[in-house]
Amino acid sequence: MSIEILALIFVSIGAGAICKGITGMGLPLIAIPVLANFLDVPHAIAITIVPSIVSNGWQAISHRAHREAIDFLPRILVASCIGIVIGTLFLKAAPGVLVFRALGVMLLAFVAIRLLRPNVGLSIDRARAISAPAFLAAGAMQGAIGVAAPIVVTFLNAIRFDRPVYIFVISLIYCSLAVIQMVSYAVAGLITPVNLAESVFALIPVACLMPVGAMIGKRFDARMFDYAVLAVICLMAVRFLTIAA
Numbered sequence: 001m002s003i004e005i006l007a008l009i010f011v012s013i014g015a016g017a018i019c020k021g022i023t024g025m026g027l028p029l030i031a032i033p034v035l036a037n038f039l040d041v042p043h044a045i046a047i048t049i050v051p052s053i054v055s056n057g058w059q060a061i062s063h064r065a066h067r068e069a070i071d072f073l074p075r076i077l078v079a080s081c082i083g084i085v086i087g088t089l090f091l092k093a094a095p096g097v098l099v100f101r102a103l104g105v106m107l108l109a110f111v112a113i114r115l116l117r118p119n120v121g122l123s124i125d126r127a128r129a130i131s132a133p134a135f136l137a138a139g140a141m142q143g144a145i146g147v148a149a150p151i152v153v154t155f156l157n158a159i160r161f162d163r164p165v166y167i168f169v170i171s172l173i174y175c176s177l178a179v180i181q182m183v184s185y186a187v188a189g190l191i192t193p194v195n196l197a198e199s200v201f202a203l204i205p206v207a208c209l210m211p212v213g214a215m216i217g218k219r220f221d222a223r224m225f226d227y228a229v230l231a232v233i234c235l236m237a238v239r240f241l242t243i244a245a
Contacts (some may be wrong), residue, residue, distance in 0.1 A: 008038055009198055013051055014205035020055055021213020022166035023218070025174070026235075028052055029149045033239035042190045045146030049078045049182050050199035051206045056175035060211075063168035069161065070169055074130045077174040079132045080148070080173065081180045083139020088184040090144045100145065101155075104241035107233050110154050114230055131155075131173070132219060143184060153233060163217075163225050164220075172184050 003099030009041045012034035030049040035044035122130075132153050142148035156170055220228060 003039075005198070006201060008035065009047060009202050010205045013048070013202040014158065014209045015178065016048075017051070017055065017206045017208075017210040018213040018216075019232060020059075020208040021215075022217040023114050023225070024059060024163075024170050024217075025149055025153055025229075026232050027055060029147045029232070029236045029239065032146050033242065041145070042185075043195055046191050046195040047090075047198050047202055048146060049178055049185070050196070051202045052178035053175055053182070053207050054203055055210055056171040059167055060175055061169035063164050063171065066101075066168040067172075068164040069165040072131050073169070073172065075128075076131050076135045076173060077176050079135040080139035080142070080177055083136040083141075084143040084177060084180045084184050085139075085142020086186050087140035087145075087179060088181070088190070090140070091190070092188055100240040104237045105238075107150055107154075107237035107240070111230050111233050113159075113236070121160050122155070124159065125161050127155065132213075139177065139180075144183055144227075146181075147236075148174070148177055149236060153236075157229050163220070 012031040013027065015034075016027035016030035019030055028045075032041075032044050039047075096213060134151055138148040138151035138155075139153060152170060152173060156166060161169065182191065217225075217228075218227050
């Protein structure tokens, strides 16, 4: 591991950690596009796995009092895990340029809908009905490009949970995804001792900077939080379109 690579990891993971502390998401979706400009995509994804497990596990435990707010989490988690296996196989066999472009367009369209028609959303009953196919696709994205946020965030943001419930649900989903992703990548030979060590190193910026984001996030009211989530989605879209160019 060179000093340049460690510095790149610290900056990219640190930026994602601040965003995650504020909104409950953002670590891989910010870090992976930055890292992938200098490393190959499987390497970039592998670096984010350990910090994703730790940061999301910590947030889920911190907000566990809200675990009764959604009753179809088991369905979501099972579908996501199946999707990860499919996505991992895809990552080994095909490039992801077209996927990145499609995600960027989809996310910009979602933000436009939310801004022009802010009352658009999902009822709990409707969300329950479509949760399995939605999170099968989310898991496939996690396995293929290391980021499930385009579907996970869009789905949960449309339900409009309060911030503590939102952070618990999204953190538990992401922690579970990352654990299964690590197992799948290890079986597929996509995790090496070097990038595993780099992933453990990435815990340093997470430990230093995610609490800063959490302190900032506590100052947000519900409307500000909603706009913060939409801002992250816009950032996602720009990153995906840029990396696909």
